[in-house]
Amino acid sequence: MKYSGLYYVPNVSTSLDTSLSTVSTLVQGVETSFQNTTRQNLWSLSYRAFRDTLPHGYQPSTDSEGKPKQFAHTYQHLLHLTALSSNRTYVCTQPPGQQGTVASISVRQQDMYSALVRHQSAALWSARHILSVQQGTTYSGGLCTIQIGELRATREGPQSGAVQSPGVVVCITTIVGGDISDETPPESKGENGTAMEIDEEPKVDFDYAQAVIRDCWARIKDGRDLGRSEIKEVMMAPEDVKGVQEKDAAVRMWCEVLRLRG
Numbered sequence: 001m002k003y004s005g006l007y008y009v010p011n012v013s014t015s016l017d018t019s020l021s022t023v024s025t026l027v028q029g030v031e032t033s034f035q036n037t038t039r040q041n042l043w044s045l046s047y048r049a050f051r052d053t054l055p056h057g058y059q060p061s062t063d064s065e066g067k068p069k070q071f072a073h074t075y076q077h078l079l080h081l082t083a084l085s086s087n088r089t090y091v092c093t094q095p096p097g098q099q100g101t102v103a104s105i106s107v108r109q110q111d112m113y114s115a116l117v118r119h120q121s122a123a124l125w126s127a128r129h130i131l132s133v134q135q136g137t138t139y140s141g142g143l144c145t146i147q148i149g150e151l152r153a154t155r156e157g158p159q160s161g162a163v164q165s166p167g168v169v170v171c172i173t174t175i176v177g178g179d180i181s182d183e184t185p186p187e188s189k190g191e192n193g194t195a196m197e198i199d200e201e202p203k204v205d206f207d208y209a210q211a212v213i214r215d216c217w218a219r220i221k222d223g224r225d226l227g228r229s230e231i232k233e234v235m236m237a238p239e240d241v242k243g244v245q246e247k248d249a250a251v252r253m254w255c256e257v258l259r260l261r262g
Contacts, residue, residue: 001175001176001177001204001241001246002173002174002175002176002246002250003173003174003175003176003204003206003209003213003236003241004171004172004173004174004213004235004236004250004253005171005172005210005213005214005217005233005234005235005236005253006169006170006171006172006233006234006235006253006254006257007169007170007171007172007217007231007232007233008167008168008169008231008232008234008257009022009026009167009168009169009170009226009227009229009231010166010167010227010229010230010231010232011165011166011167011168011227011229012227012228012229014153014164014165014166015164015165016150016152016162016163016164016165018165019150019151019165019167019168020150020165022150022167022168022226022227023137023148023149023150023168025224025225025226026148026168026170026220026221026224026226027137027148028224029219029220029221029222029224030139030146030148030220031139033219033220033222034139034141034142034146034216034219036141036142037139037140037141037142037146038139038140038141039137039138039139040138040139040140040145041138042135042136042137042138043081043082043083043133043136043138043147043149044081044082044132044133044134044135044136044149045079045080045081045082045083045131045132045133045136045149045254046078046079046080046110046130046131046132047077047078047079047080047130047131047132047254047255047258048077048078048114048127048128048129048130048131049075049076049077049078049127049128049129049130049258049259049260050075050076050077050078050117050118050125050126050127050128051073051074051075051076051125051126051128052073052074052075052076052124052125052126053123053124053125053126054071058071072096072097073096074093074094074095074096075093075094075100075128075255075259076091076092076093076094076117076125077090077091077092077093077094077100077251077255077258077259078090078091078110078113078114079092079251079254079255079258080107080110081251081254083138083147083171084247084250084251085104085247086107087106087107088104088105088106088107089104089105089106089107089109089110089113090102090103090104090247090251091103091104091105091113092251092252092255094252094255099237099252100251100252100255102247102248102251102252127156128259129153129260130153130154130155130156131151131152131153131154131166131258132151132152132154133149133150133151133152133169134149134152135149136148136149137149143174143175143212143216144172144173144174144212144213144216145172145173145174146170146171146172146173146216146220147169147170147171147172147173148168148169148170149168149169150165150167150168151165151166151167151168151169151258152164152165153165153166166260167229169257170217170220172213172216172217174209174212174213174216176204176205176206176208176209176241177203177204177205204238204241206238206241210235213235214233217233232257234253234256234257235253236249236250236252236253237249237252237253
């Protein structure tokens with residue numbers, strides 16, 4: 001199965017040119033550190049975040065010092081990522097302190113669904129931000145597949161203007177426990193040709209997978225200027241990576257990073 005880690009390199013200036021320069025620096029890091037890698041197909045993503053509105057008549061509770069506590073919001077994420085599926089958009093609803101619930105819709109329904117939430121459910125959900133990667137770079141070779149792309153922020157309505165970039169994302173994917181497809185049957189053949197049930201899933205060493213990803217990232221950025229902002233690392237939750245839940249875990253990982261500051 002595929003296991004990924006995602007790195008977010010913030011761009012304090014929000015200038016698109018700065019992010020493009022960071023991408024160029026990271027590409028040089030890949031090509032220098034992993035000379036046997038080859039470029040693969042381009043990838044893209046589109047992302048939109050919604051946050052629930054404050055309940056009518058809401059009065060915040062206070063802490064021990066009498067200060068109002070911050071309201072814990074629920075988020076709704078819309079993610080179309082070609083590396084996961086070219087024809088599906090993933091909808092992840094994430095209540096505070098809980099694991100997000102993931103569903104998918106046809107990519108052709110993405111804009112209609114977004115308009116429905118934005119306009120018809122405005123009393124319940126407020127639009128936050130829209131992000132995209134248009135022509136991300138992919139390298140493959142050795143133990144890892146590496147995807148790099150600059151995030152582009154889109155503004156809707158009269159506030160739309162010059163394209164800004166909040167940062168750069170780097171997704172590093174490796175294979176753990178064998179590349180098992182979602183359609184793997186729940187039984188296999190024994191030595192005598194009869195069906196043999198598999199009592200338990202093979203144990204997967206996620207610590208090793210995370211070490212491979214972190215080593216790959218360390219080699220890419222070694223000696224390179226990526227600015228002074230703190231780089232964010234998010235790994236797929238190991239407890240979520242089980243068969244058909246593999247894509248759900250990847251969606252949650254991406255949404256955690258793309259949510260930015262909320």
